[in-house]
Amino acid sequence: MNSALAVMPSERNNRSVWTVATHSFKGAHFATFPPDLIRPCVLAGAPRGGIVLDPFGGAGTTAVVAMQEGRKSVLCELNPHYAAMAERRIAAAWLDGAAQMDVFHDSAPAA
Ligand SMILES: C[S@@+](CC[C@H](N)C(=O)[O-])C[C@H]1O[C@@H](n2cnc3c(N)ncnc32)[C@H](O)[C@@H]1O
Numbered sequence: 161m162n163s164a165l166a167v168m169p170s171e172r173n174n175r176s177v178w179t180v181a182t183h184s185f186k187g188a189h190f191a192t193f194p195p196d197l198i199r200p201c202v203l204a205g206a207p208r209g210g211i212v213l214d215p216f217g218g219a220g221t222t223a224v225v226a227m228q229e230g231r232k233s234v235l236c237e238l239n240p241h242y243a244a245m246a247e248r249r250i251a252a253a254w255l256d257g258a259a260q261m262d263v264f265h266d267s268a269p270a271a
Pocket residue numbers: 189191192193194215216217218219220221222236237238239242
């Protein structure tokens with residue numbers, strides 16, 4: 161065998177297009193990502209116990225996956241309706257001791 165091939169990983173790293181199964185979401189957000197799309201980014205972005213940042217938080221998929229993977233998360237979301245949706249979703253996915261949730265509002269939360 162060529163010696164260069166002996167150090168090649170058995171699986172290729174992800175390329176620029178990632179194929180993941182879609183995942184249904186009952187909420188009213190227009191572009192919720194499938195958790196399996198976010199998961200490699202969360203795992204690569206912070207060690208267990210670390211913090212991931214999603215500056216475009218949407219319905220909170222990053223926070224839910226971070227919780228599942230033992231990471232904390234900070235999300236920013238411009239639209240108060242989506243922020244409230246993420247808040248409810250994170251609360252529903254809560255695993256005691258696995259995550260921390262602080263919600264900051266710069267204006268009154270959506271009714
Ligand atoms: C593609 S969605 C994110 C979806 C999210 N990853 C999820 O799975 O739910 C992008 C989000 O970024 C928000 N957004 C756009 N511009 C923003 C800004 N300047 N600051 C914070 N959030 C912003 C939008 O309101 C939208 O909810």
